[in-house]
Structures are given as structure tokens and as C-alpha cells.
Ligand code: SAM
């Protein structure tokens with residue numbers, strides 16, 4: 372499928388939320404499908420959305436262009452698994468035009484890495500410079516079990532391909548009690564030795580996965596205490612406008628992030644919005660502000676309705 376890029380609108384007023392924070396970062400889910408079934412994310416027998424409720428790639432492209440014209444400078448493509456969406460590269464290529472004009476400073480993605488060995492070189496050619504890859508364990512059997520059938524060798528060759536292509540890689544590791552708890556130190560050392568950053572993520576109780584996740588909840592404060600027995604962690608003031616807090620690991624020289632989504636300790640610095648694969652715009656992770664961009668984008672070929680819809684959501688007061 373080919374995406375016909377519509378000419379970008381003249382720059383519209385920038386998106387500013389109710390607190391005067393300008394929105395510069397957009398996360399877009401390009402599919403709800405995935406080739407894995409991680410126990411904390413999906414149930415074994417997932418029911419996916421019917422295709423008419425999914426945005427087409429051309430619609431995603433239009434929505435992204437509208438956000439770019441309103442001041443978004445960074446776009447992250449995610450899913451489900453973005454690389455299972457047919458013709459994903461057409462979308463990435465089309466979005467690459469905003470990198471070339473300089474309107475976008477970064478186009479990136481979060482992937483499970485299983486198909487990276489096929490995509491990495493092309494992504495780099497399009498202008499992607501760094502990617503996040505999810506990998507919760509280095510143990511092949513444990514990986515198969517957590518992902519319900521995934522093969523770690525595919526991810527490892529994907530990581531090799533990404534680094535060969537010059538992409539900077541950050542590993543996302545969901546901390547799971549009794550599963551990868553004992554591997555954290557090894558994973559940090561492994562990632563940093565390969566010049567990859569690593570970010571630990573606390574599990575969130577999202578959706579029905581067919582598993583009781585209360586047993587698996589592992590607070591990152593516990594993980595941090597355990598890591599501090601092996602490493603000196605120097606706090607960094609780096610902020611990406613997102614939910615991660617960072618430290619430098621003195622022994623490895625690498626950067627380590629902590630994402631504790633439920634603590635909402637990041638609202639004040641947040642510059643992000645996200646669009647689901649059905650076109651729902653969420654203006655905040657922790658609040659229930661939603662707008663239907665699919666209806667807006669389908670309402671007409673002109674982008675007026677889309678721009679009106681984008682401008683609609685307002686953040687509520689961040690919790691202290
Ligand atoms: N499939 C891609 C991947 O796994 O990287 C992109 C989508 S996935 C939903 C994005 C990130 O969300 C991954 O790093 C994944 O580990 C994390 N994630 C999924 N379910 C989660 C949960 N219940 N709690 C915390 N993080 C979760």
C-alpha cells in the first residue's frame with residue numbers, strides 16, 4: 372500500500388494544554404495486533420478490533436501531520452507490535468518527510484524486536500535514530516514462557532541488526548516478581564556492555580490478560596534496593612518529558628531508567644499525548660480525557676474537523 376502524502380497545512384497554533392504545557396511528543400499505536408502474547412499485556416486468546424475501527428495508514432499519516440503542524444516534534448510508533456502492521460514501512464517512510472523538513476526532530480518506535488533483523492536497515496535509512504526494544508529476560512525458556520511462545524534468538528538477532536544499522540537501542544524491561552527479579556543485575560550489565568540503555572518498568576494492571584498479576588507486581592523501589600547492593604546509582608536530572616527517572620550506573624557508565632507509572636510523579640513535566648490504533652486521542656495517561664479522531668479524520672478530506680478535535684482535550688489538574 373502506498374500512502375499519498377497530503378500537503379502539510381500551514382502551521383496551526385501550537386497545542387498547549389490547560390496548564391500551559393506545550394505538547395511536543397506524540398505516541399501513536401499503529402495496530403492492536405501482536406505476534407507475542409506477553410502474560411502482563413495480552414490474554415492468550417485476544418479479541419482484536421474489527422478492521423473498520425482501525426485507522427488506515429493514510430489516516431495515521433494525516434493525524435501525525437496535523438500534530439506536527441501544531442508543534443509536535445517527536446513521534447513514537449508503537450502497538451500492539453508496530454512491525455506486524457502490513458506496510459508499516461510505507462507509513463514510516465511517509466512520516467520521514469517531516470524529519471527531512473526539520474519539523475520533526477525524532478521518529479522512533481517501541482518494538483518487541485522479533486522482526487527487527489528485517490526492518491532495521493530500512494528504518495535507519497528513513498531517519499530513525501533510536502528505538503526501544505522490549506526484552507524482559509535473557510533466558511530463552513523464561514522468554515518463551517513470559518511471551519507465551521516467543522523465540523529470544525529472533526530478538527537477539529534483531530538487536531544485532533539494529534546496532535549494525537547504527538540505531539541506538541534502549542531495552543524496556545518489565546519487572547516481574549519471581550520471574551526476572553533475579554536477573555536484573557545481569558541484564559543491566561549485559562545491556563550496558565553492549566552500549567544499550569535499559570529502562571525498568573513497573574507492571575500496570577492493564578486489561579484482562581487471563582492471569583492474576585497481583586503475584587507478579589514488583590515495586591521498582593525493591594529492584595532499586597537490590598541493584599544498589601551491586602552498583603552505585605548516581606541520580607541524573609535528565610528529563611525526556613515522560614515518566615522515566617534516570618540514574619547513571621557508576622560501574623558500567625550506562626544509563627538506567629525507572630518507570631513507575633502508577634505513582635504519577637511525572638505529571639508536571641509531561642509533554643505527551645497518545646493516539647490509539649482506533650483513533651482515540653488520550654491527552655493524559657492517568658486521566659480519562661478522550662477524543663475520537665477517527666470520526667474527525669473520516670468526516671472530510673479537509674483537516675478542519677481533525678484540527679478542531681485535536682484542540683479539544685484539556686488536561687485536568689495533575690495529582691500531587
Ligand atoms: N509490542 C511492543 C513492545 O512490546 O515493545 C510495543 C507495545 S508494548 C504495549 C509497549 C511497552 O509496554 C512494552 O515495553 C511493554 O513491556 C510495556 N507493557 C505492556 N504491558 C504492560 C503492563 N501491564 N505493565 C507495564 N508495562 C507494560
Ligand code: SF4
Pocket residue numbers: 405406407408409412413450451452483505
Ligand atoms: Fe505484544 Fe508488546 Fe504486548 Fe508483548 S508487550 S504482548 S510484545 S504488545
